[in-house]
Amino acid sequence: MTTAPLLQSNIPGYPCRRGKVRDIYDLGDRLAIVASDRISAFDWVLPTGIPDKGRVLTGLTRFWLDHLGIPNHLLSLNLQDIGPAFAERSAELQGRTMLVRKTQVTPIECVVRGYLVGSGWKEYKQSRSVCGIPLPEGLREADALPEPIFTPATKEESGHDINISFQKMVDIVGRELADTLRQRSLEVYRRGADYARGRGIIIADTKFEWGTLPDGEVILIDEVLTPDSSRFWPADVYKPGSNPPSFDKQYVRDWLETTGWDKNSTPPELPADVVAGTQRKYLEAYERLTGTPLV
Ligand SMILES: Nc1ncnc2c1ncn2[C@@H]1O[C@H](COP(=O)(O)OP(=O)(O)O)[C@@H](O)[C@H]1O
Ligand SMILES: [Mg+2]
Structure with missing residues (x-):
């Protein structure tokens, strides 16, 4: 319904x-x-x-x-x-x-990337590194990285988050918390991505948020491994060498690109078929990952 x-x-x-x-x-x-x-x-x-x-x-x-x-x-x-x-x-x-x-939100977007895409790909082409982390030569756009990397960003009130080095994160939150969040974020990404891969979805990258309770315990907050906080790709059509279509937002992005909208002013209303197609993809992501349809 x-x-x-x-x-x-x-x-x-x-x-x-x-x-x-x-x-x-x-x-x-x-x-x-x-x-x-x-x-x-x-x-x-x-x-x-x-x-x-x-x-x-x-x-x-x-x-x-x-x-x-x-x-x-x-x-x-x-x-x-x-x-x-x-x-x-x-x-x-x-x-x-x-x-x-x-919680008191740690002011860092804990980004983990398993694949080379988006701002990571841009940086790699210029410097063969992502957020200052050196990578092997010869990687293509959307290639899997040798292992997932932790690339923190600051949370910005308006617009784009800004990538920072791990050292900068240490300066902001302290060495101990920075080490803990890096290790935990990599671990959660690995477990999530492994599971999703078995269900036909590649989680190319994701963003976690962590917060501190009044007693000092640090816990995972916000949304977790959703299509909004992550890049989901359908595994069956995955092909490195170009930017793969997103599992969920591709209809919307493709359609917006045909409208002549300048991306600098109020966007247009979506037509019904684009809404329906997008809705279908979100429901499909849910069903693939959980094994049951959304009721
Ligand atoms: N347990 C929590 N304690 C405090 N803040 C939280 C918690 N969980 C999520 N948040 C905050 O709630 C907001 C979620 O709303 P969202 O629409 O995702 O905002 P944004 O546009 O900033 O991504 C984020 O600012 C996130 O940091
Ligand atoms: Mg958010």
């Missing part, structure tokens, strides 16, 4: 902050994170939503956190546990809303 896309939630009574995709309600020592059906492309949030997308992102995060079994922020997906204002809106919020422990 498809419901109308949710572009924005409005729950009265709590301070709310909106990211590109998620609405975040502050409940004191906890947060309620509502994944809307907003979609962004070329750094713009589009005016059209993708039905079921928020549920797919939330469902996949839940799946991975279960599968990985590492300390994380998720407390509940039950709206009753969050509060009556949420439970009353279950038609809209069920399946897309997580109750999480509020």
